[in-house]
Structures are given as C-alpha cells and as structure tokens.
Amino acid sequence: MNYIFDGLREAGRLILTLDADVMDAAARSLWVSSAAVILAMLLGIPLGVLLARVAFPGRRAVIVVSRAAMAVPTVFVGVVCYAMFNRSGPLGPLEILLTPWAIVIGEFLLALPIIISLTHNAVASLDARVGETAWTLGAGRLRRWLTYLSEARSGVALATLTAFARCVTELGVAMIVGGNLPDRTRTLATAAALENSKGEFARGLAMGILLLCISLGVTCVIARVGRERQTS
Amino acid sequence: MIEVDNLSVSKSGQTICAVSSFSLAEGEVAVAVGQNGSGKSTFLRVLAGLERDYAGKCDVSVASRQRVFVHQTPYLFRGTVWSNVMYGLKAHGVANRDQHAENWLQRFGIGQLANRGVDQLSGGEKKRTALARAFAIGAKLILLDEPFSEIDDEGTAIITEVLKSANEATIVLTTPSDRYQRLESAKELRITAPAQSAVASGKN
Numbered sequence: 001m002n003y004i005f006d007g008l009r010e011a012g013r014l015i016l017t018l019d020a021d022v023m024d025a026a027a028r029s030l031w032v033s034s035a036a037v038i039l040a041m042l043l044g045i046p047l048g049v050l051l052a053r054v055a056f057p058g059r060r061a062v063i064v065v066s067r068a069a070m071a072v073p074t075v076f077v078g079v080v081c082y083a084m085f086n087r088s089g090p091l092g093p094l095e096i097l098l099t100p101w102a103i104v105i106g107e108f109l110l111a112l113p114i115i116i117s118l119t120h121n122a123v124a125s126l127d128a129r130v131g132e133t134a135w136t137l138g139a140g141r142l143r144r145w146l147t148y149l150s151e152a153r154s155g156v157a158l159a160t161l162t163a164f165a166r167c168v169t170e171l172g173v174a175m176i177v178g179g180n181l182p183d184r185t186r187t188l189a190t191a192a193a194l195e196n197s198k199g200e201f202a203r204g205l206a207m208g209i210l211l212l213c214i215s216l217g218v219t220c221v222i223a224r225v226g227r228e229r230q231t232s
Numbered sequence: 233m234i235e236v237d238n239l240s241v242s243k244s245g246q247t248i249c250a251v252s253s254f255s256l257a258e259g260e261v262a263v264a265v266g267q268n269g270s271g272k273s274t275f276l277r278v279l280a281g282l283e284r285d286y287a288g289k290c291d292v293s294v295a296s297r298q299r300v301f302v303h304q305t306p307y308l309f310r311g312t313v314w315s316n317v318m319y320g321l322k323a324h325g326v327a328n329r330d331q332h333a334e335n336w337l338q339r340f341g342i343g344q345l346a347n348r349g350v351d352q353l354s355g356g357e358k359k360r361t362a363l364a365r366a367f368a369i370g371a372k373l374i375l376l377d378e379p380f381s382e383i384d385d386e387g388t389a390i391i392t393e394v395l396k397s398a399n400e401a402t403i404v405l406t407t408p409s410d411r412y413q414r415l416e417s418a419k420e421l422r423i424t425a426p427a428q429s430a431v432a433s434g435k436n
Contacts, residue, residue, distance in 0.1 A: 129307035132282055136301040137320035138369060151310060 003201060010202030011209050019206070021182070021191070026210050029187040032100050032174075033167035036107035040115050040163055045156060048119025049145050053131070063120060069113035074172030081106040081177045098179040103187070106173030111163035118162060122155020123148045157225050165218045169211060188214075233258045233373070233402050234279065238288040241274050249274035249286075254421055258372075259399060261415055264406045266423035272406035273304060275423060276375045279404060292373065294402075297324070300371040304378040304406075306362030308350040313342060313361045316350065320369040336368040341390045355382040363391065367398065374398070376405040 014022050051063055083089050085097040085105075096102045130151050134144045149156055171189040178185035180194055188211045195204035236254040240247050249271030256262050264272045277283035278290055280301035292299070300320070308316050317337060321329040337343045340360045345353065353361065359382060366374060380388050395403060395415060 127307060129303050129305075130309075132301070133303070133307045133309075134319075134323075136280060136282070136299070137365065138297050138300075138323040139319075140323070143323055147309065153310075 007202040007205045011206035014203065014206040015210060022203070022206050022210065024183065025186045025188045025191040025207060026214075028100060028185070029168055029189070029211070029214070032103050032187060033107060033164055035104045036167050037111050037115075037160060037164045039104070039108045040111035041160060044112050044115030044159075044163075045119050045149065046145075048116045048156075048159070049123050049148055051116065051120045052123035053145070053148065063117070066113045066116040066120070070117055072110070072113070074110060074170040075176070076172070077106055077109050078172040078174075078176030081109070081173060085177060097177060098181060098185060100178070100185055102177040103174050103185060106177050107167040107170065110170060110173065111167055114163040114166060115159045118159030119152075119156050122152035122159065125155075126151055154225050158222060161218055161222045161225065165215055165222070168214055168218070233260075233293050234404075235291040236289065239275070239278065239286060239290050240288055241271070241278060241283060241286045249278070249423075251275055251421070251423065256402060256404065256419060258402055260419055261395060261403045261417065262405075262419040262421055263415065264404065264421045264423050265408070266406070267408055267425075270423045270425055272408075272423050273377050276301065276377050276404060276406055279373070280375050294373045298371050299373040299375065300366045300369060301375040302362050302366045302377060302379065304381060306359060308353075308358055308361060310350065312347055312349055313337065313353070313357075313364075314346040316361055317365045317368050320365055324369045326369065332368050332370075333364075336364040339367075339390075339394055340364040341387075356384055356387045359383055360387060360390070363394070367394065367401075370400075372401060374401050374403045376403065378406050378408065380407060 051059060051066075081102060082097070084091045085094065085102050086092055087097075096105070126148060130148065131144060134147045139147060169189060171193060174180070174185070174187045174190045175193070178187065178190065180186050180190040186194075188207045192204045192207035192211065195201075195207060234254065234256040236251050238253075239249070239251045241249040251271075254262075264275060266272045274283060278286050279292055280299055281292075281296045282301060309319060314333060314337075317333040318329060321332055326332055334343065334346075337346055340363055342357060342360050342364065345357060345361070350358065350361070359379065363376070363379060366376075379391055383391065392415065395405070
C-alpha cells in the first residue's frame with residue numbers, strides 16, 4: 001500500500017512544483033482538444049440545426065448514424081486515421097502523422113457526432129412556437145437559425161462540453177496517430193499510460209490526477225449547464 | 233384583403249376547422265368567436281400562413297412578411313421585454329427602432345418593464361409584450377389568438393384601445409366569449425364545431 005501513498009505524495013509534488021513534463025503534456029492536451037472541439041462546433045452546430053429544422057430525404061438515417069457514432073471506440077478512429085495519414089495512405093502526402101494536428105483531426109472525428117447529435121436534440125426539442133414566432137416576426141432563415149441556437153444555448157453548451165470531455169480524456173487516437181512523442185505529441189492520457197508502463201507510478205498518477213481534475217471541472221460545468229437547462 | 237370560401241383543415245382524417253364563407257377588407261377588424269376546439273386558432277394559423285395544408289379557398293392579398301400572428305400563449309425569446317420588441321423591428325429593418333419600441337411599449341402600458349427579463353413577467357405582462365412586439369413591426373395584417381385571455385380588466389381596456397386606434401392595419405382576433413364587445417365596429421365570424429358550417433355576419 002505504501003507505494004500508492006508515496007505515488008500520491010510524489011504526484012502532488014509534481015503538480016504543485018509545476019513539473020515541466022507534466023505541464024507540457026497538460027497544455028498540449030488542452031489545446032489539441034480545444035482545437036478539435038472548435039472545428040467540430042463550426043461544422044457540427046449548423047449540421048445539428050439543419051437536421052432539426054430542415055426535412056430532406058435520408059435525414060432520419062443521418063440522425064441514427066450520428067447517434068451511433070457517438071459511441072465509436074477511440075481506438076477504431078485512431079486506426080482509421082492512421083490508415084489515412086500514414087505514408088502510403090490517401091492523406092500521406094500531408095505528412096501530419098505523428099504531429100499534434102493528426103490528433104486534432106482524430107479528436108475532431110470523435111467530437112463531431114456528439115456535437116451534431118446533442119445540438120440536434122436541443123434544437124428539435126424546442127417549443128414549436130419558437131420557429132413560428134421568429135417566422136411571423138419576419139426573421140429570415142439565418143436569423144431564425146441564430147434564434148434556435150440562442151433559445152437552445154444550454155443544450156448546445158452541453159454538447160460542446162461533452163465533446164471536450166470525450167476528447168481530452170481519450171487515449172486511442174492520441175496514442176496511434178500521435179505516437180506519444182515527448183515535446184511533440186505527448187498528451188496527459190498517453191503520458192499517464194506510458195509512465196505507468198515504465199513503472200513510474202508517481203508520474204503516471206500525477207498525469208492521471210490532472211486529467212481527472214480537468215474531467216471533474218468539465219463534468220461540474222456540464223451538471224451546472226444541465227440544471228440551468230432544466231429550470232429554463 | 234381576405235377571401236375565404238369553403239375552407240377546411242383536417243388532421244389524421246378528422247376535420248378540425250371549417251369556415252364556409254368569410255371576407256374582410258383592408259383596415260377592418262374581425263372577431264372570430266367560438267368555443268374551445270371549434271377551430272378558431274387553426275383558422276387564424278391558415279390566415280397567417282403557418283398552416284398550409286387545407287382545402288377550399290383562402291386568398292390573403294398580403295405578403296407573408298406583412299402578416300403577424302400572436303399565439304394564445306405567446307412565446308417570448310430569452311432576454312428582456314425590450315430585446316423582444318426589438319426582434320421584429322430588426323428583422324424588418326425598421327428605421328428609428330428605439331422610438332418605435334418605446335412608443336409601442338407605452339401604448340400597451342408596459343414602458344416601465346422595458347429592461348425586465350421575460351422570466352420575471354406575469355402572464356398578462358407577457359401577453360402585452362408579445363402584442364407590443366407584433367404591433368411594432370407595422371404589419372398590414374395582424375392576427376391575434378385570444379388576446380384577452382389571462383388579461384385583467386386594465387389590460388383588456390388597454391388592448392381594446394390599441395385595437396380601436398390601429399386604423400392602418402387589418403386585424404383578426406379570436407375569442408371564446410363576448411369580451412370583445414367594446415370593439416363595436418368589428419365584423420363577427422361565428423365558428424362552430426367543424427361538423428357544422430360557419431358564416432360571417434356583419435355586426436355593427
């Protein structure tokens with residue numbers, strides 16, 4: 001049992017002294033996940049509104065596929081991205097394998113279905129009077145869509161935070177297409193896995209605790225947004 | 233401005249609204265009177281262009297952007313009374329928006345509520361906000377679904393006064409009772425259950 005307490009003590013020291021390796025992995029985790037989620041928001045939010053408000057052939061199928069894709073294993077996405085980005089793959093000439101941008105794209109693919117599905121849910125469950133009121137007051141399509149997002153903003157915020165939580169804690173994509181290279185592609189999740197496999201329990205634990213803190217922080221915000229949504 | 237002939241709306245094979253004949257000229261006010269479930273709201277929705285699946289004739293010679301419809305229980309967007317009234321004014325690109333908004337809030341007796349959040353309004357205040365928002369855009373055809381429900385006597389008097397003085401607009405409103413009696417010049421349309429027919433009658 002002692003090694004666990006020693007590990008916890010050492011983990012605390014690494015975090016409090018802002019250990020360079022730990023902070024480097026934490027910073028990379030945050031920016032890579034943020035970039036992936038922002039890109040997913042740019043595409044996923046309009047698609048979510050489109051699915052909720054515009055009828056077109058195959059809409060039902062797209063909704064089902066995006067919901068199913070929310071649970072796709074991160075390792076599977078990592079393997080697919082590897083197949084695309086490796087030298088002989090169709091996107092090999094881009095030479096982004098083993099760079100943070102490969103992780104960004106992989107995590108973007110993880111975040112996208114979450115943002116599409118949860119935005120669709122939030123907008124589709126709006127009161128029918130929202131669209132009717134906006135239309136009858138003379139709002140054009142763009143203004144109506146912005147109104148839907150404004151009225152469903154708690155749900156859209158929930159979608160974004162859920163996607164971020166999924167990205168920042170994932171291991172499969174970062175490990176397979178990032179390669180866990182120090183100072184280049186190492187994230188908190190890959191670093192925690194590596195340090196643990198090397199027997200560096202304290203360092204692995206420090207990374208894990210930081211990851212846990214980020215997840216807990218995001219979960220608290222999700223819970224708060226969820227409460228606001230219920231009361232609004 | 234409005235010509236209706238043998239209009240009927242059906243949902244799931246059941247007729248939910250039937251109006252045999254109705255016409256209204258520009259600047260006139262009409263009141264559709266009928267019990268709950270008689271199809272008054274559906275009739276208004278057809279006139280507004282919100283309900284397009286109907287049989288019969290319904291000619292409204294006003295562009296859809298010049299019609300405004302207020303639900304029986306209006307929906308106010310998140311924000312304040314002021315931001316709600318500004319919504320339609322911005323959508324229509326109206327000049328002097330502040331002046332218009334101020335004017336209509338005063339006319340509906342809610343000028344002092346301009347900065348209040350919509351979640352802090354009573355039912356009657358919400359209704360008056362929605363009416364001010366609708367009238368502010370200067371639509372040619374104003375359709376009001378039970379504007380006097382959930383309104384106290386003071387509110388009823390204010391709304392009635394606005395309706396009487398809005399000469400530039402054509403107005404159709406619904407009511408389940410005779411609370412519109414003070415609109416002496418209003419044309420009346422009795423709407424009964426869809427199995428029976430509805431005929432417009434002048435009431436002066």
